[in-house]
Amino acid sequence: MIRVLLVDDQHLIRAGLRMLCDAQPDIEVVGEADNGREAVTLAARLLPDVVVMDLRMPGVDGITATGRILAERPATRVLVLTTFGDDDHLYPALSAGACGFLLKDAPPTELLDGIRRAAAGDSPFSPEVLHRLVQRAVRARAEPPRQVQGLTAREQDVLALVAEGLSNTEIAERLHIGVTTVKTHITSLMTKTDSPNRVRLALFARGA
Template sequence: MISVLIADDQHLVRAGVRMLCESTPDITVAGEAVNGAEALRLAERLQPDVVLMDLHMPGTDGITATRQILQVRPATRVVVLTTFDDDDRLYPALSAGACGFLAKDVSPSSVLDAIRRAAAGESPYSPTVLHRVVARASSNWNGEGDRRRETVHFTEREQVVLRLVAEGLSNTEIAERMHIGVTTVKTHVSNLMTKTDSPNRVRLAVLAIQQGLAGG
């Protein structure tokens, strides 16, 4: 059973996510928080597997709350709930330790899939949000790709995996696309992160674009 903490100051959002989670047998809502400070208190007390974190909340915001939660509960997976007004906050949230980003207008099935992927150790991203994060992060890491091109070499299969990561595909989707096992995909992604010193899939996506393996 995957336990979830919902942190959002909008009652309607919390109620909707709770109803969605309660409609499936493998996910349960451990608690709800209306601001970042409450999210931290509940995360410490309830020890949820996944936190769905809004960025716009009164008092302690979602970025600060994410950082504080992961300082005391590093095993917790924080997935940020975003809107189009959040672009300036997406990369700081990633730097704070968020494992993924989920647009608030995605389908119910995408929310459940993101929770399950986060709990399994993956990094769930809505493709549109990933592209926005990558666009901003690329400018922040300007020139880094040139240095990597001089020292890092990828096999043909690694290039394909990089391109698909940049498209926002999950490990399962990459496995289906490449007709290989999910475990093999996880190994490739892990090796790519080690080879490129990339801490997350967003960094890999940026690198793929800088390498000319995916469109920016």
């Protein structure tokens, strides 16, 4: 069962999300919050697997709340659900540690799939947001990735390919190593760069 905490300052939005989630046999809404401060408190008490997080809220906003939640419990998956898909909201949210970014006009099936993928360790994005991330990665390929002290030569190789947006399988093929070895290197890179997820690691490598 996927334990979900809903965070949005609009009661109708939360009610709709709860109805959608409650109809699923594998998703349980364990709590609701209407601001970032309450979200941090409830996340610490209820220990949700996934926090569905709005960004613009009175008082403590969603980006600040995301950072505080993950600072206390890094294993929590924070999935942003917002009306605002511009870069001014996207990149700060990802830098705070959000694992995915969905827009509120997404179909219900996309939201449910996003919750399940987030719980499974994936990074779900709305198509238009993902397209923008890919375009930025393509533009960045001509730029050298950030050099980090304390990394092995192989870790530097893996970091550069993560920055290009390659999957574990593609990195393994490019470097002629096993996928398991790639996963080990990425885990080490996330630890050494203090990156809570793969998206944040890629942004770190690109200096975003």
